[in-house]
Ligand code: SF4
């Protein structure tokens with residue numbers, strides 16, 4: 001039986017060297033003082049012992065923050081050395097890291113290349129769009145430094161995705177953003193809706209619907225011209241139409257079984273649920289990765305389906321969306337209107353693309 005284990009590790013918790021005004025993680029950890037926070041060698045040792053005690057058939061490790069490179073290159077050298085030593089059964093390991101790019105130099109890029117990391121680089125759009133919310137602690141632009149990081153990653157042949165946060169403003173700027181990304185040669189893109197539980201200043205349905213429709217038509221035009229740009233949510237919709245499972249848990253309709261590991265070894269069920277009330281325990285618990293009633297309850301909550309979804313003709317494609325966007329079975333997904341508007345607009349073209357891929361590949365998306 002497959003026993004895959006997915007971890008999202010925060011080596012420095014929410015510690016970061018930028019001060020983006022929309023920072024999600026800083027908001028939910030505002031009461032914590034973790035300016036010097038870094039996962040100790042002892043915590044790493046216990047974490048990896050617990051991981052291999054459950055004999056995973058494959059292991060996916062994503063490093064995130066805050067800014068995970070603040071742990072330092074030596075920390076990663078030690079982590080990766082221990083990982084190799086403890087992986088005595090040779091389970092396949094998939095490594096990724098999400099960064100704001102500020103620390104990326106030749107040494108970091110060489111480490112990513114050596115260990116086969118997939119990197120996620122945060123950049124919201126062109127200079128105007130990016131500078132609106134992403135800034136250093138003095139309020140200065142970091143746009144040029146992010147582009148410099150992209151150049152270093154490219155020079156070392158490190159694969160990377162550009163991660164772009166969508167706000168009410170940037171959603172309407174998608175044409176400019178897409179053109180800027182294309183001009184820079186970025187071919188792997190991911191767009192993440194900005195959701196602020198505290199103030200309610202989340203990306204709205206109108207803006208999201210506009211974005212979904214517009215980005216699809218831009219992507220479609222390029223696809224038909226033989227210029228394939230990977231955009232994660234579109235790739236996943238096409239996968240579903242081809243009969244594959246989405247690789248993004250937020251598009252599966254149910255929560256994935258993975259663990260977010262904070263710097264102190266605390267375990268949470270998802271990066272969006274790193275609150276004290278959602279804490280599952282710690283790597284120092286001997287049963288850390290063997291499943292718990294609390295984790296099961298969390299996962300099962302995502303199986304609740306709103307009546308709207310049960311009768312929706314696009315449910316097989318949308319699957320009700322990410323659990324974070326629907327509080328419970330009585331609450332419709334906050335982006336339902338945007339999804340429906342998008343599906344009504346683009347469904348036929350998506351089907352057309354799926355048929356084209358099927359003809360070219362014999363049905364596999366790889
Ligand atoms: S780079 Fe990421 S973690 Fe750091 S302040 Fe910006 S959004 Fe927050």
Ligand code: SF4
Nearest residue numbers: 249250255270322324
């Ligand atoms: S809340 Fe969303 S992102 Fe988190 S595990 Fe559930 S589906 Fe995935």
Ligand code: SF4
Nearest residue numbers: 308309312315318336
């Ligand atoms: S479009 Fe709306 S009703 Fe249909 S599956 Fe998605 S969230 Fe549910």
